[in-house]
Amino acid sequence: MTKPNIYIAYTGGTIGMQRSDMGYVPAPGSLTQQMQTMQALQHDDMPDFTVHEYEPIIDSADMSPANWQQIADDIAEHYDDYDGFIVLHGTDTMAYSASALSFMLENLAKPVVFTGSQVPLIEAHTDARENLIGALLFACKPELHEVCVFFDNKLYRGNRCQKTNANSYHAFDSVNYPAIGEVALALNLRDDCQFSKVSKPLSVQAIKNTQLAHIRLFPGLDSRVLNNILDQPIQALVMETYGIGNAPVVNQSLVDILTAATNRGVVIVNTSQCAIANVNMDSYPTGRALKDIGIISGFDMTAESAITKLHYLFSKYDNIETIKTQMQTNLRGELTP
Known part of the structure; x- marks a missing residue:
């Protein structure tokens, strides 16, 4: 059976950083190299994936509507070639970017999952591994037709969640709407929270300068x-x-x-x-x-x-x-x- 093929847009964030004398800093090429050596990602149940690292890497504090456009256009360009999409993103403005793409990607019929980490992938105590694995598994779900955020074993609707904790692996929450999925003993996706699949082609709404x-x-x-x-x-x-x-x-x-x-x-x-x-x-x-x-x-x-x-x-x-x-x-x- 053919494995799903997932496109990973690595925009930046803590997940791919390395240690330095000034603390954690971006390290171009490091994340892709680390992912290639992760045994869990070679498991038979895991999908094939391609990592596209943005250049330059974007600190999430520097995210702007122009970057939302960049990410949306990137997904649209590769839309027909992949079964699902992951956006690796810094946590500080992840909820803004996920919300923006939920509106910009009109007639979305494939999963787009944002994730990242509180601790870089290079660290032994990182949350990055579980977030990557969970995001990849949910990005394979053909019944998922929306932009989501996956963090700390929970899958949230992208335009419903917020970063609520800067000091915990449970960094995101969605208090006015339930999580739409979770990783527990199995991969669970709520049937009552899913959108109907659309048959129209994907369209990206360009974002203009708005005051x-x-x-x-x-x-x-x-x-x-x-x-x-x-x-x-x-x-x-x-x-x-x-x-x-x-x-x-x-x-x-x-x-x-x-x-x-x-x-x-x-x-x-x-x-x-x-x-x-x-x-x-x-x-x-x-x-x-x-x-x-x-x-x-x-x-x-x-x-x-x-x-x-x-x-x-x-x-x-x-x-x-x-x-x-x-x-x-x-x-x-x-x-x-």
Whole structure:
């Protein structure tokens, strides 16, 4: 029987780093060499794979929308030649990149699995081996048709997870949506979380330069700070509010600033500061006031998902009302209406 063939895009990250006098540093060529000597990857149950190492290697802190485009185009270029795809990526912005690709890769019919590690593959106590093995096994699953993140034996929907722990192998979590798979005594994939396979050809939505901002409200926030943000040539704002979407509307200057912004076409998305929440601006007057001035709900989207979805929608559509409608529509499993 023919083995599945997996394409691995090594963009960078801790997983391929080596020790130096300055700590862990990127080491071009090192990861590919180490993977070739990993006995577990030669097991009969493992797929064939090709590693494409990016040049230069990208530190995830330096990731930008241009890099999302680079990764998406790379997958599209090799789409017909492979059964599945893995993106090796630094953990700091992995959730942003996974969310972005979940929107950019339209009509995706094959698995795309992001993974990386907290400790480099060269170390004896690394988590990289298990993450690589699990990602490769899930990338072989023909019933998986979406962008995912695999970390610490859990498979998450890419636009639902966040990096929640910088000091543990359990670096990622998805608090508003269950893990869609896991490695336990067997490789388990939840049937109730899977998308239907599409028959249309893959299409990549190009990402344009979009002016976005992100702010987290806090008691005592000077409305002039918000005004300075919205006074720029800005197209959209992700605003993290309290609870299920509440803000200090007794502060009339803040309300006036937000009103002026929505009136001139700035899309303001209301997301919650709470890890577990679904924004409902009809529950309290402090939320209703935001809805009345044209601010839209981000429901239970993560900040990473809201930001990357705005990039995607502003690249795809010109009409602001269409963008607002699509922002509140579940496109890739990113929100619960």
